[in-house]
Amino acid sequence: MVRALVLRVLRALGTAWLIASAVFLLSRSLPGGGPHLFTDERAGTFGQQTTAEAQYQRRLELQTPLFYFRLLPGRWYGTPNQYHTWLGQLSRGQLGQSYRDDVAVTEHLAQALRLTLPLTVSALCVAAGLGLLLAQCAARRPRWYRWLLSAAYFLDSLPLFVIGMVLLLLLANPDFLSLLPAYGLPADYSAAGALSWSAVPYFVLPVLALTLSSLPALLLPLMGALREQWQQPYMVTARAKGVSPRQAGWRHALPNAAPVFITRLADLAPGVVAGAVVIEVVFALPGMGRLLAEAAAARDVPVLVGGVLLIAAVRLLAWLLADVANALLDPRLL
Amino acid sequence: MLRFAVIWGLLSGILGLTACSPSSSPHSASAPTVRVCWPRDPESLNPVTLPNAYAVQANNLLYQSLLTVDGPTRRHVPWLAADLPAVEHRDSLTFLHYRLHPQATWDNGTPILAQDVVFTLKVLNCPGLPNESLRGLVSFIRDVQTDAADPRRFTLVCRGYAPEYRDNSGEFPILPAYLVDPQARLRSVPLQQLTQADSSVASVAAVQTFQQEFNQAARWRDPRTLRGSGPYQLAGWQAGQQVTFVRKPRWWADGLKPATPALTANPGRIEFHVVPNPATALLALRRGELDVYPNMPGPDFARLKTSDSSSFRFYSPASYRVVVLEMNVQQPALRDARTRQALALLVDYDRLLRATQYGQGQRTTGLISPREKWVYHDSLPLRPYAPAEAATLLQRAGWQRGPDGWRRAGQPLTLRLFYSASDRTYATVALLFQQSARQIGLPVTLHPTEAGQLSELRRNGEFDLSLRTLYGNPFAYDLRPLLHTGSIGSGGANRSRFGNAASDRLLETIYATEDSVSKARLLRRLQTLLYQEVPFTPLFFEPNRLAVSRRFAHVRPSGLEPGYDLPSFTLAPAQP
Numbered sequence: 009m010v011r012a013l014v015l016r017v018l019r020a021l022g023t024a025w026l027i028a029s030a031v032f033l034l035s036r037s038l039p040g041g042g043p044h045l046f047t048d049e050r051a052g053t054f055g056q057q058t059t060a061e062a063q064y065q066r067r068l069e070l071q072t073p074l075f076y077f078r079l080l081p082g083r084w085y086g087t088p089n090q091y092h093t094w095l096g097q098l099s100r101g102q103l104g105q106s107y108r109d110d111v112a113v114t115e116h117l118a119q120a121l122r123l124t125l126p127l128t129v130s131a132l133c134v135a136a137g138l139g140l141l142l143a144q145c146a147a148r149r150p151r152w153y154r155w156l157l158s159a160a161y162f163l164d165s166l167p168l169f170v171i172g173m174v175l176l177l178l179l180a181n182p183d184f185l186s187l188l189p190a191y192g193l194p195a196d197y198s199a200a201g202a203l204s205w206s207a208v209p210y211f212v213l214p215v216l217a218l219t220l221s222s223l224p225a226l227l228l229p230l231m232g233a234l235r236e237q238w239q240q241p242y243m244v245t246a247r248a249k250g251v252s253p254r255q256a257g258w259r260h261a262l263p264n265a266a267p268v269f270i271t272r273l274a275d276l277a278p279g280v281v282a283g284a285v286v287i288e289v290v291f292a293l294p295g296m297g298r299l300l301a302e303a304a305a306a307r308d309v310p311v312l313v314g315g316v317l318l319i320a321a322v323r324l325l326a327w328l329l330a331d332v333a334n335a336l337l338d339p340r341l342l
Numbered sequence: 343m344l345r346f347a348v349i350w351g352l353l354s355g356i357l358g359l360t361a362c363s364p365s366s367s368p369h370s371a372s373a374p375t376v377r378v379c380w381p382r383d384p385e386s387l388n389p390v391t392l393p394n395a396y397a398v399q400a401n402n403l404l405y406q407s408l409l410t411v412d413g414p415t416r417r418h419v420p421w422l423a424a425d426l427p428a429v430e431h432r433d434s435l436t437f438l439h440y441r442l443h444p445q446a447t448w449d450n451g452t453p454i455l456a457q458d459v460v461f462t463l464k465v466l467n468c469p470g471l472p473n474e475s476l477r478g479l480v481s482f483i484r485d486v487q488t489d490a491a492d493p494r495r496f497t498l499v500c501r502g503y504a505p506e507y508r509d510n511s512g513e514f515p516i517l518p519a520y521l522v523d524p525q526a527r528l529r530s531v532p533l534q535q536l537t538q539a540d541s542s543v544a545s546v547a548a549v550q551t552f553q554q555e556f557n558q559a560a561r562w563r564d565p566r567t568l569r570g571s572g573p574y575q576l577a578g579w580q581a582g583q584q585v586t587f588v589r590k591p592r593w594w595a596d597g598l599k600p601a602t603p604a605l606t607a608n609p610g611r612i613e614f615h616v617v618p619n620p621a622t623a624l625l626a627l628r629r630g631e632l633d634v635y636p637n638m639p640g641p642d643f644a645r646l647k648t649s650d651s652s653s654f655r656f657y658s659p660a661s662y663r664v665v666v667l668e669m670n671v672q673q674p675a676l677r678d679a680r681t682r683q684a685l686a687l688l689v690d691y692d693r694l695l696r697a698t699q700y701g702q703g704q705r706t707t708g709l710i711s712p713r714e715k716w717v718y719h720d721s722l723p724l725r726p727y728a729p730a731e732a733a734t735l736l737q738r739a740g741w742q743r744g745p746d747g748w749r750r751a752g753q754p755l756t757l758r759l760f761y762s763a764s765d766r767t768y769a770t771v772a773l774l775f776q777q778s779a780r781q782i783g784l785p786v787t788l789h790p791t792e793a794g795q796l797s798e799l800r801r802n803g804e805f806d807l808s809l810r811t812l813y814g815n816p817f818a819y820d821l822r823p824l825l826h827t828g829s830i831g832s833g834g835a836n837r838s839r840f841g842n843a844a845s846d847r848l849l850e851t852i853y854a855t856e857d858s859v860s861k862a863r864l865l866r867r868l869q870t871l872l873y874q875e876v877p878f879t880p881l882f883f884e885p886n887r888l889a890v891s892r893r894f895a896h897v898r899p900s901g902l903e904p905g906y907d908l909p910s911f912t913l914a915p916a917q918p
Contacts, residue, residue: 016477039792039795039798039802040792040795044797045474046475047793048796048797048800048810048837049811049813051823051829051834052475052478052822053478053481054820054823054829054834055828056481057823057829057832058833060474060475060477060478061474061832063469063474063477066472108385108386109385109386109559110559112559113561119581171673176622176625180625180629181625182629190626191615191617191619191622191623191626191631192584193583194619220655289618289619290619290622292615292618292619292622294580294582294584294616298618299582300583305792307794332405
C-alpha cells in the first residue's frame with residue numbers, strides 16, 4: 009500500500025512538472041505569446057517605440073533565449089535561458105513576479121485564493137451535502153427520482169453565466185426582489201484578510217450559482233449508483249432483518265455507491281482553486297478565475313504558469329486522495 | 343416549525359446584514375462620496391508606469407503635472423505651473439520657460455520647486471525602472487536650467503523643435519523626491535547623464551540602489567508613498583475590486599481664488615468599483631450602488647434612458663475614438679486603390695450606426711473628428727453605401743465577376759476580416775459587412791481572434807481587413823505613428839502598411855508646422871490623400887455614453903477621456 013502510494017505521489021509530481029513546463033514553453037513560444045509594452049491601441053512616441061519595447065523586454069529579462077537549445081536551425085544556448093531561470097526559482101519555492109505590477113506571483117495567488125476558497129469550498133460542500141441528501145431520498149422514491157432527474161438534467165444544460173444572471177435578476181433586481189448585493193464585497197474584506205460576517209450576503213448569490221451548477225455532476229451519478237444498490241439482494245436482506253430504510257440507505261447502500269461520488273468530487277476539486285471565472289465576472293469578485301483570465305489576456309506568463317501549476321497540483325492531489333479513499337472503502341481498487 | 347424558524351432566522355440575518363452593508367455610502371453636503379464604475383482594475387498606480395486609462399485617471403487624483411487638459415474647453419491649462427510655458431527657439435534648440443505655482447506645496451509643507459521637476463525627469467530617464475513608455479514621451483527634453491534667483495523658475499531645454507513640445511512638456515506627473523527617493527540617491531547623478539543613451543549609467547552604484555528601492559512593488563500600493571501634490575490620497579486598493587481615494591484635509595490649492603476647474607476638488611471621497619460585467623454594472627447603478635457609469639454599452643444606455651430618466655442624467659458627447667475598417671495595402675489583392683475604394687462603398691454606414699451605436703456616434707470622412715472644424719475636411723463627401731458602384735470599381739481594377747466570384751488573372755478575390763473576438767460592436771460590423779459584400783458576390787470570411795494574437799497578426803501584416811479603434815485627441819496631429827512607413831511592423835502602429843516617400847514627407851511637415859493656417863491646409867491635403875488611397879475607411883466616432891446620478895451636478899462631460907470631471911462634482915440642489 010505504502011509503495012503504491014509513493015509511486016503515485018512521484019508520478020503526480022512528474023506530471024505536475026510536465027504540465028507546468030508545457031504551459032511555460034508553449035505560452036512563450038506561440039505567436040503573440042509574449043507581453044508587449046505597446047499594443048494596437050497604445051502606440052509609442054514616433055521613432056522611440058522600438059527602443060522602448062527593447063528596454064521593456066530587457067527589464068523583464070525576455071531577451072534571453074527561451075530554452076537550452078533551438079531546433080530549427082539547431083543551436084545550443086546553455087543554461088542562461090528563461091526556462092532554466094524559472095526552474096531555479098521554482099526549486100526555491102518562488103514563482104517569479106508578475107509582468108504587470110512586479111508583485112510576487114505567490115502574493116497574487118494568495119490574495120485571489122483568499123476570496124476563491126471560501127466561495128468554491130462552501131459551494132462544493134453545499135453541493136456535496138445536498139447531493140447526498142437528495143440522492144438518498146430519490147434512490148428509494150421513484151417519483152422523486154424522476155422529478156430530480158429532469159431537474160438535474162435541466163440545470164446541467166444551463167450555462168453558468170445564465171444561472172448567475174437569472175439569480176441576479178431575481179434576487180438583486182430593483183424591479184423584482186432587491187434582497188442581496190449585486191456585486192463585489194464589502195470594502196474591508198481584503199484589508200481584513202479574513203472572513204467577516206459582513207461578507208456573507210455578498211457570497212450568497214455566487215455560492216448559490218456555483219452550487220446549482222455543480223449539483224447535477226454529483227447528484228446524477230450518485231443517484232444512479234444508489235438506485236442500483238437498492239436493487240441488490242443484500243439490501244432486501246437488510247430490510248427483511250428490520251433495518252429502517254434510512255439506515256439501509258446510509259449504512260449499507262452508501263458505502264458501496266461512494267466510490268462514484270468520491271471520484272466525481274475529485275474531478276470537481278480543481279475548481280476549488282481555479283475559481284469560476286464566469287461567476288467572478290458576473291458578481292465582480294476578484295478571485296482566481298479572473299486573475300488567470302486577465303493574466304492570459306495580458307500575457308502575464310508568470311502569473312498564468314503559477315496558477316496552472318497550482319491547479320494541476322490540486323487536481324493530482326485530489327486524484328491521489330480519491331484513490332486512497334476508494335482503496336480504504338474497497339481494497340480491491342488499489 | 344423549527345425548520346421554518348431556522349430558515350426565517352437565516353433569511354432575516356442575511357437581510358439584516360445587507361441593510362448594514364456599505365451599499366449606500368454616506369454623503370456630506372460639502373464633500374460628497376462619488377462611486378464610479380470601472381470595467382477593469384488599473385493594475386498599477388506607479389506614476390511612471392501608467393499601463394491603462396484607469397491608471398491615468400487614478401494618478402491624476404494623486405499627482406499633478408505642469409499642465410492638464412480641460413475637457414469641456416479642449417485646451418491645455420496650467421495645473422502645477424503658474425502659466426502656460428513661454429516658448430523660445432535658439433539655434434537647433436527649443437527653450438520652454440516655466441514657473442511653478444507660487445503656492446504649490448507638498449503634503450509635508452515644503453514648496454514644490456524646480457528641483458522637483460529635475461528629480462522627476464531623472465526618474466523618468468533612469469534605466470531599469472518601468473518607465474519605458476513615459477521615457478519616450480519626454481525624450482525630447484535634454485536638460486533643465488534652474489534659476490538661482492527664483493527656485494520656482496526653470497527652463498526645459500529641448501532637442502529640435504515641434505509645436506507639440508509645449509503641451510507634451512507639461513504632461514508628466516511631478517514626483518516628490520522626499521517620498522520617492524528619501525535617501526537622495528539620484529541627487530549626485532546629473533540629468534544629462536541619464537538622458538544620454540549611455541548604457542554605462544546603469545552600472546552607477548547610486549542608480550542601481552535607486553532601482554532596487556524604486557522597484558519594490560509594495561511601495562506602489564502603500565498610501566504613504568503613493569502621494570503627490572494632487573487633492574486626493576489613496577485610502578484603499580483591493581485589487582480587482584475597489585480603489586478608494588479621500589480628499590486631503592488640507593490641499594495647497596484650497597485657498598486659491600478664483601478657483602479654476604483644474605484646481606477644484608469637491609468630492610470628499612471617490613470610489614472606483616471594478617465591475618467587469620455590464621449587466622451587473624447596470625443593476626448596481628439602478629440600485630443606487632454606483633453613481634457614475636462611463637462608456638456604457640449602447641443598448642443599456644438606450645434602455646436606461648427610457649426607463650430611469652428621473653434618476654440619472656445622460657450625456658453622449660462624441661469622443662475622439664474612431665472605429666475603422668483597416669485594409670492591408672500590401673496584400674496583392676488590395677494593392678490597387680480602386681479595390682479598396684470599392685470595399686469602402688460596401689459598408690452600410692448608417693445601418694452600422696443604428697445597429698451598434700443606437701443612432702448615436704458621428705460619421706466622418708477621415709481620422710479627424712468633425713468637431714475640429716478648423717482642420718476637418720468638410721468638402722469631402724461622406725462615403726455612401728453603394729454596392730453597384732463598388733462592383734463597377736472592382737471591374738475597373740481588373741476584377742471579373744464569374745459564377746464562382748471575382749477573379750483577376752485567375753486569382754480569386756476572397757478576403758479575411760479579422761477583429762477582436764471579445765468586442766460585440768466589431769462582431770456586428772463584421773457581419774453586416776459580410777452581408778453587403780455577399781450581395782455583389784464577394785466572399786468575406788470572418789476571423790474573430792484573441793486580442794494578443796490579433797495584435798501579432800496585424801503587426802506582421804498577416805491579414806486582409808481588420809476592425810480597429812484609433813484613439814485621438816484635439817491637440818496633437820502627429821499622425822506618424824499611424825501612417826508613416828517607419829511605423830510599419832514593430833516600429834509603430836501603421837497596420838495598414840500604407841505610405842510612401844511623399845506621404846512620409848507630408849506627415850513630417852504637418853508635425854513640424856506651427857502656423858495653424860498652414861497646418862490646416864496640410865491636414866486637409868492628408869485627408870484627401872487618405873480618402874483617395876483608402877488604407878482604412880472610418881466607420882464612426884464613438885460617443886462617450888455616460889450616466890450620472892441626478893444627485894450630482896457639475897459633471898462637465900467631454901469627448902476626451904475619461905469623459906467627465908470627477909473633482910468638479912458637487913451635490914445637486916434638492917429638487918422641490
